[in-house]
Amino acid sequence: MFGIPLAFGAPAILGALLALPLIWWLLKLTPPRPKAEVFPPLKILAGVLKREETPSKSPWWLTLLRMLMAAIVIFALADPVMNPRNATLSGDGPLLLVVDNGWATVGDWDRRVETATALIGDAADRSLPVSIVFTADPTHDAIPGTPAVALEKLAAATPRPLRPDRARTIEALRTTFSAQTPGTLAYVSDGIARDADDPFLSDLASLSPAEFRIVEGDGAASVAITGANNGSDALTVTLSRLNASEPRSLIVDAQDRQGRVIASGQVDFAAGSTEASGEIAAPFELRNDFARLSVAGIASAGATHLLDDGFRRRKVALISGDSGDGFQPLLSPLYYIERALGPYADVVKPGQTDLAVAIPEILNQNPSALVLADVGRLPADVYDPLQAWINRGGTLIRFAGPRLAAAPADDPLVPVILRQGERALGGALSWAEPQPLADFPTFGPFAGMPRPEGILVKRQVLAEPTPDLAARTWASLADGTPLVTVEETGAGRIVLFHVSAEATWSDLPISGTFVEMLRRIVQLTRVGAAEAQAGQATAPSLPPFRLLTERGALTAEAGAAKPLSLGPDRPEAATFDNPPGLYGTEDGFTALNLLPADATLRPLPSPAGLTVTRDPMAGTAATPLKPGLLTLAFLLLVIDSLIVLFMGGAFSRMPKRAPAAAASILTLAVALAAVAPSGQALAQSSDAKPGDEQILERLDNTHLAYVITGEAEVDRLSEQGLAGLTDFLTYRTTLEPAPPVGVDISKDELSFYPIIFWPISATAPMPSASAISRIDAYMRAGGTVLFDTRDQGSMLGTDTGTSPNGERLQAILANIDIPPLEPVPSDHVLTRAFYLLQGFPGRYSGSPLWVESRQEAQSSNSAVASSGDGVTPIMITGNDLMGAWAIDANGASVLPVVPADEMQREMSFRSGVNIMMYMLTGNYKADQVHVPALLERLGQ
Numbered sequence: 001m002f003g004i005p006l007a008f009g010a011p012a013i014l015g016a017l018l019a020l021p022l023i024w025w026l027l028k029l030t031p032p033r034p035k036a037e038v039f040p041p042l043k044i045l046a047g048v049l050k051r052e053e054t055p056s057k058s059p060w061w062l063t064l065l066r067m068l069m070a071a072i073v074i075f076a077l078a079d080p081v082m083n084p085r086n087a088t089l090s091g092d093g094p095l096l097l098v099v100d101n102g103w104a105t106v107g108d109w110d111r112r113v114e115t116a117t118a119l120i121g122d123a124a125d126r127s128l129p130v131s132i133v134f135t136a137d138p139t140h141d142a143i144p145g146t147p148a149v150a151l152e153k154l155a156a157a158t159p160r161p162l163r164p165d166r167a168r169t170i171e172a173l174r175t176t177f178s179a180q181t182p183g184t185l186a187y188v189s190d191g192i193a194r195d196a197d198d199p200f201l202s203d204l205a206s207l208s209p210a211e212f213r214i215v216e217g218d219g220a221a222s223v224a225i226t227g228a229n230n231g232s233d234a235l236t237v238t239l240s241r242l243n244a245s246e247p248r249s250l251i252v253d254a255q256d257r258q259g260r261v262i263a264s265g266q267v268d269f270a271a272g273s274t275e276a277s278g279e280i281a282a283p284f285e286l287r288n289d290f291a292r293l294s295v296a297g298i299a300s301a302g303a304t305h306l307l308d309d310g311f312r313r314r315k316v317a318l319i320s321g322d323s324g325d326g327f328q329p330l331l332s333p334l335y336y337i338e339r340a341l342g343p344y345a346d347v348v349k350p351g352q353t354d355l356a357v358a359i360p361e362i363l364n365q366n367p368s369a370l371v372l373a374d375v376g377r378l379p380a381d382v383y384d385p386l387q388a389w390i391n392r393g394g395t396l397i398r399f400a401g402p403r404l405a406a407a408p409a410d411d412p413l414v415p416v417i418l419r420q421g422e423r424a425l426g427g428a429l430s431w432a433e434p435q436p437l438a439d440f441p442t443f444g445p446f447a448g449m450p451r452p453e454g455i456l457v458k459r460q461v462l463a464e465p466t467p468d469l470a471a472r473t474w475a476s477l478a479d480g481t482p483l484v485t486v487e488e489t490g491a492g493r494i495v496l497f498h499v500s501a502e503a504t505w506s507d508l509p510i511s512g513t514f515v516e517m518l519r520r521i522v523q524l525t526r527v528g529a530a531e532a533q534a535g536q537a538t539a540p541s542l543p544p545f546r547l548l549t550e551r552g553a554l555t556a557e558a559g560a561a562k563p564l565s566l567g568p569d570r571p572e573a574a575t576f577d578n579p580p581g582l583y584g585t586e587d588g589f590t591a592l593n594l595l596p597a598d599a600t601l602r603p604l605p606s607p608a609g610l611t612v613t614r615d616p617m618a619g620t621a622a623t624p625l626k627p628g629l630l631t632l633a634f635l636l637l638v639i640d641s642l643i644v645l646f647m648g649g650a651f652s653r654m655p656k657r658a659p660a661a662a663a664s665i666l667t668l669a670v671a672l673a674a675v676a677p678s679g680q681a682l683a684q685s686s687d688a689k690p691g692d693e694q695i696l697e698r699l700d701n702t703h704l705a706y707v708i709t710g711e712a713e714v715d716r717l718s719e720q721g722l723a724g725l726t727d728f729l730t731y732r733t734t735l736e737p738a739p740p741v742g743v744d745i746s747k748d749e750l751s752f753y754p755i756i757f758w759p760i761s762a763t764a765p766m767p768s769a770s771a772i773s774r775i776d777a778y779m780r781a782g783g784t785v786l787f788d789t790r791d792q793g794s795m796l797g798t799d800t801g802t803s804p805n806g807e808r809l810q811a812i813l814a815n816i817d818i819p820p821l822e823p824v825p826s827d828h829v830l831t832r833a834f835y836l837l838q839g840f841p842g843r844y845s846g847s848p849l850w851v852e853s854r855q856e857a858q859s860s861n862s863a864v865a866s867s868g869d870g871v872t873p874i875m876i877t878g879n880d881l882m883g884a885w886a887i888d889a890n891g892a893s894v895l896p897v898v899p900a901d902e903m904q905r906e907m908s909f910r911s912g913v914n915i916m917m918y919m920l921t922g923n924y925k926a927d928q929v930h931v932p933a934l935l936e937r938l939g940q
Contacts (some may be wrong), residue, residue: 013074013077015080021110021303023809025410025901030040039863046491049650058789062640062643065636065639065643067635068636069633069637069640071204072516072629072632072633072635072636073629073630075629076624076625076629076630076633078919079624079626080624080625080626080629081519087125087277088122089119089122089126089128089183089184089211090183090184090209090210090211091126091128091182091183091185092181092183092210092894093181093182093184093209094123094128094129094130094131094180094182094183095119095120095122095123095128095129095130095131095144095182095183095186095187095865096142096144096173096177096182096183096184096186096209097119097120097130097131097132097133097150097186097188097463097587098132098133098135098169098173098185098186098187098188098204099112099116099132099133099134099135099154099157099188099264100134100135100136100164100188100189100190101134101135101136101157101159101160101164101652102135102136102159102160102162102163102164102190102192103156103159103160103161103162103163103224103300103302103550103594104190104191104192104222105159105190105302105303106159106215106300106301106550106551107221107298107300108217108834109158109159111217112188112217113154113157115215116154116186116188117151117154118130119130119184119186120150120151120154121147121567123147123150124147124148125858127653128147128183129144129145129146129147130144130145130146130147130149130150131143131144131145131182132150132153132154133169133172133173134157135164135165135169136159136160136162136164136165137157137160137167138163138168138560138576140168140169140172140173141153142172142173142175142176143175143176144176148201154617158550159550160579161547161548161549161550161552161574161579161580161594162301162575162576162579162594163194163300163573163574163594163595164190164194164446164574166194166198166200166203167194169200169208170200170203170204170544171614173204173207174206174207177207179791180356181207181208181209182207182209182210182545183209183210183211183212183713184209184210184211184213184281185204185207185209185211185212185213185779186213186214186215186615187201187204187212187213187214187215188215188427189215189216189217189604189606190222191216191217191222191242191603192222192242192602192603192604193603193604194597195602196602197605198602199607200603200604201214201604201605201606201607201610201612202607202610205607207611207822211613212610212611212612213612213613213614213615214612214613214614214615215614215615215616216614220244221242221243222241222300222302222601222723223239223240223241223242223250223295223302223303223601224239224240224241224296224300224302224303224594224595224599224601225236225237225238225239225252225293225303225304225593225595225598226239226240226275226595226597226598226599226600227598228293228305228307228311230287230290230311230523233281234265234277234279234280234281234282235254235265235279235280235282235287235290235293235311236277236278236279237252237265237267237277237278237279237280237293237305237841238275238276238277238598239252239267239269239275239276239277239295240274240275240599240600240601241269241274241275241276241601242274242602242603243602244269244271244272244273244274244702245271245272246271247268247269247270247271248268249266249268249269250266250267250269250295250296250297250298251264251266251267251295251296251297251739252264252265252266252267252278252293252294252295252296253291253293253294253295253296254280254282254287254293255289255290255291255292255293255294256289256290256291256567256917257289258324261289262282262286262289262290263280263281263282263286263287263328264280264296264785265278265279265280265281266278269430270767274600274601275600282395284748287311288312289305290307290311291307291927292304292305292307292554293305293307294552296573299551299552299553300550300551300552301549301550301551301552301580301594302595303552303595303703304548304552304594305593306548306580306582306591306592306593307503308582308589308590308591309588309589309590309592312604313347314319314342314344314345314346314367314368314369314523314525315346315348315365315366315367315368315369316345316346316347316367316368316370316371316522317348317350317352317362317365317367317369317370317371318334318337318338318347318348318349318371318373319349319350319355319358319359319362319370319371319372319373319375320332320333320334320372320373320374320375321714323743324523331503333373333374333399333401333500333501333502334349334371334373334501334508335502336501336502336503336514337371337373337399337501337509337518339520340509340515341518341519341522344519344522344523344601345368345369345522348365348367348823350362355375355378355379355382355630356379356381356382359378359379359382359385359386360382360385363385363386363389364442366526366588367394367397368394368522369394369395369397369521369522369525370386370389370394370395370396370397370670370930371386371397371398371399371501372397372398372399373398373399373401373500373501374399374400374401374402374404374500374501375398375403375404376401376403376404376405376787377403377407378413378644379873380813381498383412383413385914386413387412387413387489388541389492390489390490390492390494390705391489391490391491391492392490392491392523392568393490393491393492394492394525394587395492395493395494395495395521395522395524395525396492396494396495397415397495397497397518397521398413398414398494398495398497399494399496399497399499399500399501399786400460400461400496400497400498400499400500400505401500401501401505404418404461405418405420405461408802413474414494414496415485415487415495415496416463416464416466416469416482416485416487416496417463417464417496418463418464419461419462419463419464426440434456434457434458434475435456435457435478435479435481436453436455436456436478437449437451437452437455437457437475437476437477437478437483437508437513438475438476438477438480439476440474440475441466441473441474441475441476444474444475444486445474445520445521445523445524446474446475446484446517446520449513449516449517449520452511452513454507454511455500455506455507455508455511455513456506456507457477457483457505457506457507457508458506459499459500459504459505459506460477460481460498460499460505460506460507461498462481462498463481463482463485463498466807469482469485472485472486472487472908473485473486474486474495475517478715478912481498482498483497483498483499484497484498484517485804486500487538488777491566492822493524494549495521496606508790512555512812520796521544530857535740541563541564541565541566541585542563542564542566542580542582542583542584542585542589543558543563543583543585543587543589544558544561544562544563544564544579544581544582544583544584545581545582545583545584545585545586546581546589547559547561547579547580547581547582548579548581548594554581554582559579560578561577561578561579561581562578563583564590564592564770566590572592573592573594573595573596573597573599574592574593575593578592579592580592580593580594593642616936651761679815683891699752700752701737701738701937702724702735702737702738702920703737703738703739703740703741703742703752703753703756704722704740704755704757704916705722705740705741705742705743705750705752705753705756705757706718706719706721706740706741706742706743706751706756706757706758706759706882707742707743707745707756707757707758707759708742708743708744708745709759709761709764709765710764710765711761711763711764714759714761714764715742717759717882717886717894717895718740718742718757718759718882719740719742719886720882720885720886720887720894721757721881721884721885721886722740722885723739723740723886723887724885724887724909725885725909725913725916726738726739727891728885728909728912729916730911732909732913733834733913733917735917743756745767745771745774745775746767746770746771746774750774750775750778750783751778751783753783754783754920755782755783755784755785755786755879755915755919756778756783756784756785756786757786757788757882758785758786758787758788759788759790759882760787760788760789760790760804760805760806760808760809760812761790761805761808762804762805762807762808763804764808766808766811766812767812770811772816775816776816777825779816779818779873779874782871782873783873784871784872784873784874784875784919785836785873785874785875786840786874786875786876786877786881786915787809787812787813787874787875787876787877788876788877788878788879788880788881789803789805789806789808789847789876789877789878790805790808790843790878790879790880790883791803791804791805791806791878792842792844792845792846792847792878792879792880795899804806805878806878812911818873818874819852819853819872819873819874821850821851821852821853821874821876821940822850822851822852822853823848823850823851824840824848824850824851825850826838828851829918829922830849830851830914830915830918831914832914833913833914833915833917833918833921834910834913834917835913835914837907837910837911837912837914839907839911840877840879840881840908840911840914840915841879841884841897841907841908841911842877842879842880842881842882842883842884842885842897842908842911843879843880843881843883843884843896843897843898843908844878844880844897844898845879845904846878846879847877847879848877849876849877849879849911850874850875850877851872851874851875852872852873852874864908871918873923875915879908881908881911881912882907883895884897884904884905884908885908885909885912893905
């Protein structure tokens, strides 16, 4: 009806609309309005005997109101239903149910299941067999079965982080329905085409169903990230959407490996546009930490874009053939290279001048690129390791020079065949004047760069002409001679600059173009070129490391995923064998995203002449209109009654004080409503839970916390020890902690405390796995746990192995992901956070205080790496700190120190002060190194 899906439960009642003209005639009459007359009796009698009154006509608008009310009542009695569901199925064959379950169906999957369940129920009512297939499943069983079996398949189905493979689906359907035709074919579609010419609807129609239905969901609202380019100043993100009817703004978040949002950018779609780009502006160092991009508010595999090591800062090794680089730095070939790559890569140099030792040393560090500046003949033993490194994905960048010009022409690590000698002004192969650069070709990493002005080349090495020389040239001079050539070998490449890396042969090294060219070449490399194990072929493969779920989350479950090939057969986008995710290991991985680069979301094309029925999705069907229409008719009846009373003068005979009384009553009701407590306020007052007062008290004050071990003596000493440290902090510092508290790590909230002291006791009950997991989560969130084995005294003068307390600590830490540890270095912030300390004694002084290793923490992938201003998440000692701090009710020490030296107890208290100041202030003391410079500047 008028393009609106509408049905009537009793359509015969609509015939009553024919009676509307009669109703019009009856309703246009109304009794005369009473008039007020003066009392004189004779005049009243004259009026009585005067004439016979006749009815007057009602106003047209009142008649129209009554007609509308009558029509609404008739429509309501006809029981109209909005978006009625078509519950009829063709009986000419089985029900064929084709369901899209790709990435775009995550948002409305429950409604898809509800829709399919209703269709299967209709088939069960008519005793029809059902065939159900899912387009994103790798295999299809399209043989019709009972509705109960179809419901089991539907219950087991889930959306997948893949694009539907409709070609495989239609192949299975043609095989199954070659000898029979389906009765009703219902396609629950996501509306997204696999490519511009997706023939799926035509292929389904070729099965010759008696009835063809399409049920469309919310696929029109789908948005996907189709590209990400890490530029020099910002990361550019490209998005594609299906529905381009209205403008739309989306936020794209950049997250690190822990899933924390560290930067965001906005992408704005114009009306009518299906693609848009935006930038995430962040420093290069911060962009190195980007691990994934996701569209805020949309949880799907398409709205998530994984970033692999290719987006991170690269390690580039520099080797020069000139051993005297340090004496004349401006003439050094590495001087300009190092400064050009410094902002974009980690530059490393070998510690040896002997290339036979230096190159293997560099390759052991697994760099992304290796730069050889004017290196001619290489030692014979390094060619094979270099070639294997390149085949695994390394990039070898070579610069010309006198040594390379004199090298043999059969060098396998040169991308083109070189002529002997160099071309120079005044030489045998000279040209009349220095040559400028030509426009960069449209392919290669330099595509799009403007042609540099003012760069002249005075000398170069020449390449022998070959048929493929032009295709392997990334940059050339104005006269057509190559300036930069390349050769792809295995998964890597060899790049040659035909000029030197210093300014004697050309002006290129002292230009900004040189910086951009090197940056783009390095950007092509991958961090850790050896993404596969050494010794593999030139087309290595990587095992699945973390796979993307349908909601855009990473999981360690590999399922049936196969290793990802890095050779020519590497897929451009996710497949059934290689779902989207990260492939490799924790040390190095590559990302495979759902969509290929520069993909575009397109609607599924519907061929001309194809007759289909488009049904709504479940959840939008069968909305009855009868209750609303009857309510509207009642409101019109009330309005009509008020109008009649007004026209009859009922309101004119009301006492004059009535409006004032009504206003007073209304004012009183409003006042009572304002004073009376609302239901929400009553609900809020009942939200209080037992223990809330204690939580608020601990939030308002700093408490020292210790773990309740279950041993009364140990717990008593812990409380007395922290009480002693609390008093010492109160007397010696501005920190005034509240009384210490004991925490049950299995159930108490731990996030209130910056540090938790845990005295280890082998005889205490072993904490449960869930309790240890809570400690692990506490450390991940930035808290610190100080484990004290208190066993240094028992180890003095003995050569025994690990003590029982130490073994218990090992059992506890076996289930916690701790970072690498080291004894507190002499320059650590802990040694000068408040007091200047050289050790951290307790009752004993022989055990070091172990903290997170600063050297390993920078490269550690541990999930418990320090996240709170450089504060270590774990400390370990055996010196029994709390035993040295323990005091009784009179303030006297409970336990003696070993040896009996009260100065040791004083240093123990100072150690506790430093630990607390370190926990509360972080590593700000590390900035003391800048104090001399700041004082000098202030003095100026």
